Amino acid sequence: MSVKHPVVAVTGSSGAGTTTVKRAFEHIFRRENITAAIIEGDSLHSLDRKAFKEAVAKAEKEGRRPPSHFGPEANHFDLIEKTFKEYGEKGTCMRRYYIHSEEEGKPWGQEPGTFTPWERIPKGTDLLFYEGLHGGVVTDKVNAAQYVDLLVGVVPIVNLEWIQKIHRDAAERGYSADVIVDTILRRMHDYVHYITPQFSRTHINFQRVPTVDTSNPFIARDIPTPDESFVVIRFRREIAPTVDFPYLLNMIPHSFMSRPNTIVVPGGKMGFAMELILTPMIHDLIARKKKAAAAKASTRK
Template sequence: MLGIAGDSAAGKTTLTRGLVQALGTERSTSMCVDDYHRYDRRERRELPFTPLHPDCNYVEIMEQHLRLLATGSPILKPVYDHSGGELTRPVLVEPHEFVLVEGLLPLHTKLSRACFDVTVYLGPPEDVRAAWKIQRDTAKRGYRAEQVKAELGRREPESARFIRPQRDLADIVISFAPIEGRDDPPGTPLSATILMRPTIRHPNFTEILAKAPTKAMHLALKRDTDGRPVDALHIHGHAPPEESTMVAKAIWEGLDVPDPLPDCLGRLDDGRRNEPLRLAQLILLHHLIRDGD
C-alpha cells in the first residue's frame, strides 16, 4: 500500500491518477481519505475548525478501513463530493494488488501509517500551492478567488498543526518548485526535489544515471529537517524533454516489465506532459512494482 499525504491542492490527485493508469484499474485500487469528512460544506460554516482538523474527520473509521484494505478485505467507504461539498452514498472498495491512498491526513496517526509499505508527503512551496488551489477551486468547485484566499488564511493554523507535520513522518518527500536563481521563460515546468529517507530501500540512482547520462536529473546529499543527511534527487524542469525521456526509459527498464513505458505518466489535467511529474511517478512505481515482488 502506498500513502500520499499533503495539503489541499498539493498535487496528490494528479500524482495518484498517473500511477493508477500506469498500473491499470484491474491491478490497482485508489481512494481519497478526504471522503471521511464528518460534515458537509454547509455544516462546516458553523464549526470552529476546517476539514484539516482531525475532529472534522472520522479518523478512527479511516484507520479501521485502512487496516482492512491492508489485509485484503473490502470496505464500504463514505463519499464526499467536492464539487458540491456534500456527503453522498457510500461505495464498495475492493483492494487489488496495489492500493493507493491519498488525502489530507493519511499519515496523521501511527496506526494509519503502519498500514502502508511506502509513505509520501507532497509539499510544494506555499505560494505554488496557493496558486494551484485558487486555479482549481475557481474552475472546479464554484468558488471565487477572494473566497479561496480567505479560506487559505483560515486553514493556515491547522495546516501547520496537522498537515505539514506529516512531512517528517514520510519515507519520501516530493516538492515541485522553480529553481532559485534561474530565470526560466514562462511555461517552463516546475522542477522537482525528491527526498529519499533511509526508512525504506530506494532505487540505485547512481546506476540508473550511469545508463542515461543527462542533465535532466542529478543525485545529491543534503540535510533533512532534523539535520541528518538524506539523499535528494533533483529533477530539472528546464531540461530538454528528450533527456528526461532517456532517464524515464532507464527507470522503466529497471522494473523488468514487458510492457512499454506508459504514455499516461506525467500527464496534467489538460493532457500536457510534465517531465518532472513523470519521473516522480516512475520512482514511486519502482517502489510499488519492484519492492512488491
C-alpha cells in the same frame, strides 16, 4: 504494514498536486495489470458541505477557531486508520464517495457536497490506493501512518501551493480572492499541526520549487509552469540505499543529486520521474504479496 494486502497512500494538501501523482500511479497500475481499491480522502471528511459551513459559521459567531478540512473536527481520522488496518488484514474495507459536482451526483441521485452510502470493497484487489490530505496522519489517538506500506508526499513550497489554490478556487469554484485568503488563514493552525508533520513520515517526497518569483502569492497572475520549476525528490534515509540513483540520473536529463538521499529533476520531467521511481517499488510490494500467498498455499498442502 501488510505484506499480503499492501496499502499505498499519497498525501498532500489541497492544491499541492496530488492529482499528478495519482495519474502516475494509474499509469503504473494499468501498465502492470494491477487492480487497485481506490479510497478518496474527501470521502473520509466527517462533515458534508452544508454541515461544514454551518460549523464554521457557529464557531466564528462564538469566537472560536473554526474547523478546517485539514483538522480533526472535519475529518474521521479514526476511520482512516481503521480503513488502512482492515484492508491490510483482510484485503477489504468499507468505502464511500464525496460528490464534488452535479455531474458526479447524477448516478447517485444526490446533490454536490454530500456523501454516497457506505459500501464494502470486494476481495481480490491487489492493493489499496489512498489519495488525499491525511494518508500519514498521526495524533495522540490515531496512527494511520503505521499501516501504510508506501507513503508518498506531494508538497510544493508553500507560496506555490497558495498560488495554485488561489487560481484553482477562483477558476473552478468562482470564489473571490478575499474568500480564498480567508480560507488559507483559517486553515493555518491545522496545516501546521496535521499536514506538514506527515512529510517527516513519508517514504518519498516530491516538492516542486519554482524558479520564478513567487514572493507574493496573493498577487501572482500566473501559476509557474513545470518548465519554470525543479522537483526536489527526497527519499527516507533507510530506503535511499535501495534506490538506483545512477540509473535515474542517466534516464532523466539535467537531473542531479543535492544530497545523498535527494535527487533534483526538471519540473517538466516530474511525471516521468515518478513512474521511474514508483514502478519498481510497486513491483516489490506485489512480489512480496505473491510470495506470501505462495507460502501460505504451500503450508496448506
